[in-house]
Amino acid sequence: MITIKEVAEYAQVSQSTVSRALNGHESVKEKNRVKVFDAIEALGYQPNAFAQALASNKSYSIGMLVGTLDGPFYGPMMHNVEEAARKENYHVIISSGNELYEQEQESIAFLRSKKVDGLVLTSDMLADSDILEIVKHTPATVLLNRYIPEISEQCIYIDNEHGGTIAVDYLIRMGHKKIGCITGQLSKIDSRDRLQGYRNALAKNGIEYDTNLVVEGRFDHKGNDSAVRRLLDRDTDMTAIFCMNDNIAMTAYGVCAEKGLRVGEDMSIIGFDNNNYSQYMNPSLTTIDFPLKEMAIQGASYVLNELTKKSQKPIERRLEPTLIERQSVKDLN
Known part of the structure; x- marks a missing residue:
């Protein structure tokens, strides 16, 4: 050796x-x-x-808490954090909370037991007070996709409300007036903010908010088919649906086909996230781009900057979503 x-x-x-x-x-x-x-x-x-x-009192590892280990959201996030860490000779230890409070707490305890030098957190279940306590013990911590005022410098997040607004604004510009909405879990701040964006766009364009046009779904695939069916059965005059992520939009494509509705012709659909598969759907999905890679890179950069004390470019904390226009929305003008 x-x-x-x-x-x-x-x-x-x-x-x-x-x-x-x-x-x-x-x-x-x-x-x-x-x-x-x-x-x-x-x-x-x-x-x-x-x-x-032993020599440096460092483990050269970063702990990462994610909601789940599968799906198109957390996978790219984990990949980009790990890639950034490797460039600085750090390794990433990943634990999933499975979107359960107790398991997220257990995951944090596990990561601490591994003496990680820093933490990258994505959490919907932990309370603000829980996260503030974590930061107190592990200062080199960054929170992704969530904002807490007390640690604003350590939060990298997307303007979800703005994303919801530009999605529905686009549908209205394309001539749609009766627009359905399938949310993610309303326990999640992302869903609530995107719903507020939906409402903002309607109000701005003089369209009354109708609770019958809003159905709660999930960001994963569980039960979204029944959510889409409930929405379509409620109102036959609806011409467009704002789906709060591309998973929901994919399910909406399938349910529309069941009901003999052609996406992009009989029913317009817009998604959110711009997952890798969205451009390959038929028709290709108009969606809101979630700068997921950039969020992961910025988050990893913050933690690594704290650990290595190397000068880096300023961290961009509030990221802006953008419209990706494809073929799933019909112009009614």
């Missing part, structure tokens, strides 16, 4: 310089840092992570 001493001899630097380079110390001159990493590559040196952790 190659040792630090051999790396130092190959690079013609001291062993302490090798150690400081491995730990990312800014005191190491750039020419020496290059020598060290060239030597590591040439010799195939593998740092002992346990020894590094």
